[in-house]
Amino acid sequence: MNPNSHSALVAVQITDTHLFASESQKLKGVNTAKSLQTVLHGVQQLQPKPDMLLLTGDLSQDETMDSYQRLYDAIAPLQIPTYWLAGNHDCFAAMQPILSQPPFHPQKSFQLGGWQFLLLPSQVPGWVGGKLSADTLTWLDRELQQCRDRPTLVAVHHPPFLVNTTWVDGSTLENPEEFWQVLDKYPQVRLAIAGHIHQEFAAERQGVQYLATPSTCIQFAPFKEPFSSDRQQPGFRVFYFYPDGTWHTQVQRVRYAAVT
Numbered sequence: 001m002n003p004n005s006h007s008a009l010v011a012v013q014i015t016d017t018h019l020f021a022s023e024s025q026k027l028k029g030v031n032t033a034k035s036l037q038t039v040l041h042g043v044q045q046l047q048p049k050p051d052m053l054l055l056t057g058d059l060s061q062d063e064t065m066d067s068y069q070r071l072y073d074a075i076a077p078l079q080i081p082t083y084w085l086a087g088n089h090d091c092f093a094a095m096q097p098i099l100s101q102p103p104f105h106p107q108k109s110f111q112l113g114g115w116q117f118l119l120l121p122s123q124v125p126g127w128v129g130g131k132l133s134a135d136t137l138t139w140l141d142r143e144l145q146q147c148r149d150r151p152t153l154v155a156v157h158h159p160p161f162l163v164n165t166t167w168v169d170g171s172t173l174e175n176p177e178e179f180w181q182v183l184d185k186y187p188q189v190r191l192a193i194a195g196h197i198h199q200e201f202a203a204e205r206q207g208v209q210y211l212a213t214p215s216t217c218i219q220f221a222p223f224k225e226p227f228s229s230d231r232q233q234p235g236f237r238v239f240y241f242y243p244d245g246t247w248h249t250q251v252q253r254v255r256y257a258a259v260t
């Protein structure tokens with residue numbers, strides 16, 4: 001742990017929980033409710049305690065209100081402010097009412113620890129891939145104009161980069177160039193985080209770090225065609241954000257015995 005961690009805002013990214021209405025249902029052999037509980041137990045071991053959770057989409061697999069209630073019931077006892085965005089598997093209308101109750105917050109632009117956080121929708125109805133709409137890009141531009149002095153994190157479900165696995169790269173963000181056209185105007189943007197690809201990933205472009213994080217359930221094997229699940233364990237990512245704009249991060253895996 002960084003010796004200065006006590007001065008940092010500690011945030012945890014949790015992504016692609018793929019919960020069902022049923023507690024016993026599995027996704028490719030993994031009980032997603034149980035694997036999330038294992039991940040949350042790992043989050044609860046962190047010292048210092050996280051100041052914030054960031055949920056980056058595909059929170060439900062079946063888009064039911066019961067699945068979002070299951071998510072709420074799992075996370076609320078941690079009593080950590082929790083922000084979220086929707087992925088391609090999510091139903092915004094079903095999740096919004098449940099995930100607006102404390103400690104969940106519906107805001108998509110907020111400030112904590114001297115940092116600005118911007119959460120972008122990238123869903124396209126009926127499509128696995130994602131795209132930032134013209135309205136979203138305009139919103140992003142306007143928000144970045146208004147927080148030029150704050151180090152900024154941008155979150156979006158679909159990563160704007162390729163990971164050199166054909167079946168995965170077919171559903172990443174369709175218009176990364178339009179995203180980058182906006183980001184390139186604002187040097188306060190330090191990093192952009194994503195989910196969707198169920199694996200750890202890092203890339204750098206124009207001084208911005210792009211990160212993806214393991215799912216809390218199944219892992220996609222990198223560079224395997226066609227789909228193959230990885231034997232890597234579920235996990236989460238912890239961030240330490242400092243008021244001077246510096247930051248560091250690490251992925252932590254948890255041991256979930258039922259992963260096959």
Ligand SMILES: [Fe+2]
Binds near residue numbers: 057088195197
């Ligand atoms: Fe996804």
